[in-house]
Amino acid sequence: MIYVLAPEQMRAADAAACAASGEDALMQTAGERIAGRLRAMAAPPGRIAALAGPGNNGGDAFAALALLAPEYECAVYADPVAHPSPARAAAERRARDAGVAVHPFPNTAEEVEAALRGAAVAVDALFGTGARLPLPPEFRAAARALDARLRLVLAVDLPSGVDASTGAVAEDAVRASETVTLGAVKPGLLLDPGRASCGALWLAEIGIGEAILAAQPRTYAALDDDAFLRALPVRGAESDKRGAGAPLVIAGSVQFPGAAVLCARAAARAGAGYVTVATPQAAAPVLRAHLVEEVVVAIPDDATAEQAVNDLLDLSKRNGSIAIGPGLGLDDRTGEIVRGFLARSELPAVVDASALFHLAKGLEPLRGKRIVVTPHAGEFARLSGLGTIREGERVSRLREFVERTGITTLLKGRATLVFDGTTMHVNVTGTNALATAGSGDVLTGITATLLSQGMAPVDAASTAAYWHGLAGQRAERERRIGVVAGDIVEHLGAALPVARKPAPLQRIY
Numbered sequence: 001m002i003y004v005l006a007p008e009q010m011r012a013a014d015a016a017a018c019a020a021s022g023e024d025a026l027m028q029t030a031g032e033r034i035a036g037r038l039r040a041m042a043a044p045p046g047r048i049a050a051l052a053g054p055g056n057n058g059g060d061a062f063a064a065l066a067l068l069a070p071e072y073e074c075a076v077y078a079d080p081v082a083h084p085s086p087a088r089a090a091a092e093r094r095a096r097d098a099g100v101a102v103h104p105f106p107n108t109a110e111e112v113e114a115a116l117r118g119a120a121v122a123v124d125a126l127f128g129t130g131a132r133l134p135l136p137p138e139f140r141a142a143a144r145a146l147d148a149r150l151r152l153v154l155a156v157d158l159p160s161g162v163d164a165s166t167g168a169v170a171e172d173a174v175r176a177s178e179t180v181t182l183g184a185v186k187p188g189l190l191l192d193p194g195r196a197s198c199g200a201l202w203l204a205e206i207g208i209g210e211a212i213l214a215a216q217p218r219t220y221a222a223l224d225d226d227a228f229l230r231a232l233p234v235r236g237a238e239s240d241k242r243g244a245g246a247p248l249v250i251a252g253s254v255q256f257p258g259a260a261v262l263c264a265r266a267a268a269r270a271g272a273g274y275v276t277v278a279t280p281q282a283a284a285p286v287l288r289a290h291l292v293e294e295v296v297v298a299i300p301d302d303a304t305a306e307q308a309v310n311d312l313l314d315l316s317k318r319n320g321s322i323a324i325g326p327g328l329g330l331d332d333r334t335g336e337i338v339r340g341f342l343a344r345s346e347l348p349a350v351v352d353a354s355a356l357f358h359l360a361k362g363l364e365p366l367r368g369k370r371i372v373v374t375p376h377a378g379e380f381a382r383l384s385g386l387g388t389i390r391e392g393e394r395v396s397r398l399r400e401f402v403e404r405t406g407i408t409t410l411l412k413g414r415a416t417l418v419f420d421g422t423t424m425h426v427n428v429t430g431t432n433a434l435a436t437a438g439s440g441d442v443l444t445g446i447t448a449t450l451l452s453q454g455m456a457p458v459d460a461a462s463t464a465a466y467w468h469g470l471a472g473q474r475a476e477r478e479r480r481i482g483v484v485a486g487d488i489v490e491h492l493g494a495a496l497p498v499a500r501k502p503a504p505l506q507r508i509y
Contacts (some may be wrong), residue, residue, distance in 0.1 A: 001226060001227035002203065002508065003214075011130070023086065027087040029205075031063025033202075047072070049076075051122070055085075061125035062094070074099070078102065105142075112142050125156040129157060133168060134170045134171065144172050153176045155198070159175065159176045165188055166187070167192060168194065169193045176198055187426070190415055191395065193392070224508070228497070229497065235273075247320065248277075248312075250341070258327065266442040266444070269490070305337050320454075323448035348370035350372050350373075352444040363405055375412065380397075398411050402421050429466050430473070434472040446467055468488065475488055
């Protein structure tokens with residue numbers, strides 16, 4: 001699994017690991033991992049130039065380049081440090097002995113450009129996890145030159161100028177082609193706008209024991225392929241079709257029948273054995289034309305809201321979860337049905353789309369229940385009652401909302417967040433190909449199936465988000481342009497990863 005540690009937690013883990021294994025051993029292993037990515041980036045062998053700051057982040061660059069010279073032409077630009085750590089001093093000695101050229105740190109933009117000229121890869125080793133923003137003035141020219149739009153850049157631990165806790169970005173922040181983060185992922189690498197500065201993110205195992213990492217508070221969490229596969233429910237050998245998962249999808253309208261179709265198909269492809277769709281009578285013929293394996297039940301158009309609620313409650317007695325909202329109408333009668341049903345149902349539910357519109361004036365029907373709401377930013381602005389989310393506010397706004405309401409919430413975005421009041425789950429899969437009509441309806445269907453299979457709301461939501469992202473990535477590989485929501489549904493099975501032993505250098509995104 002991926003450990004996501006805030007800077008203070010990372011420092012505590014580092015200290016414990018140094019006490020157990022020694023700081024020099026950790027830095028040597030970090031150097032091996034960084035060198036592995038530099039070999040891949042600089043092939044065939046070319047010049048590698050590192051800009052090293054005064055701390056152990058700079059020491060990691062020395063440790064890496066010591067392993068690459070003389071195969072590569074290697075240079076480190078670093079001012080002498082008056083009192084380096086013993087590990088950094090040892091790494092610098094190894095680098096010099098291996099033939100790495102060590103030069104003074106460049107002080108001007110012209111000197112920085114001269115230092116990086118001709119480099120196949122430039123290494124950002126200016127600052128590590130504990131850096132404060134803004135960057136010190138003497139390092140800003142170097143950070144500006146370390147720009148992936150101009151040259152290949154590998155950042156050590158995190159791009160300099162990115163806040164490790166929040167993802168805030170300084171004006172002069174490094175733009176990396178790749179980032180090798182050490183020991184554990186830092187939250188700022190997963191959150192925008194910092195995520196956009198990282199390029200491809202790699203997590204390097206450097207010898208910090210699992211027990212040490214697990215002992216840190218679990219403020220943030222993220223799935224990887226291994227954790228995702230372990231989280232997925234396994235269908236029992238004796239399962240019948242309802243025991244395998246039986247969500248009730250309350251969705252669709254004459255105007256938006258497709259949302260219900262996508263949600264129901266996603267629920268089935270996610271492993272549900274029996275999917276029932278309840279939809280307005282006028283929309284039922286269209287749904288039946290598209291849903292062969294799923295059961296479509298019509299809500300009579302002339303039924304009162306109370307009658308419709310009673311019928312839905314009766315229908316749901318043989319279901320294990322509810323998905324409600326995709327494509328429903330925005331009229332008052334539908335609002336009464338949504339609120340009335342959710343107030344009386346005790347089944348776990350995923351609430352999305354039009355249902356969120358009908359709940360914007362009051363969340364009382366959801367309180368104290370096994371519910372996950374799945375708003376995008378605009379829906380969250382209405383649902384929270386606090387207006388538009390500004391950049392950098394997603395985590396704090398989500399925390400405030402969940403702590404105030406007690407409702408597990410999946411906040412959609414490039415870095416989708418799931419919070420239940422305890423741990424902030426950050427999703428690491430996905431692609432901009434998911435920005436297509438109906439994509440959210442697919443996510444709702446997956447979540448409904450996982451809820452019906454017994455997962456808690458926070459686990460169902462975070463697992464569904466990961467799977468949804470994998471399917472989007474798989475669909476994009478086969479169709480470089482024009483991915484539609486139906487493609488995401490049809491790639492859910494193929495997107496399941498193969499179980500593998502964790503690698504010492506693991507691609508996160």
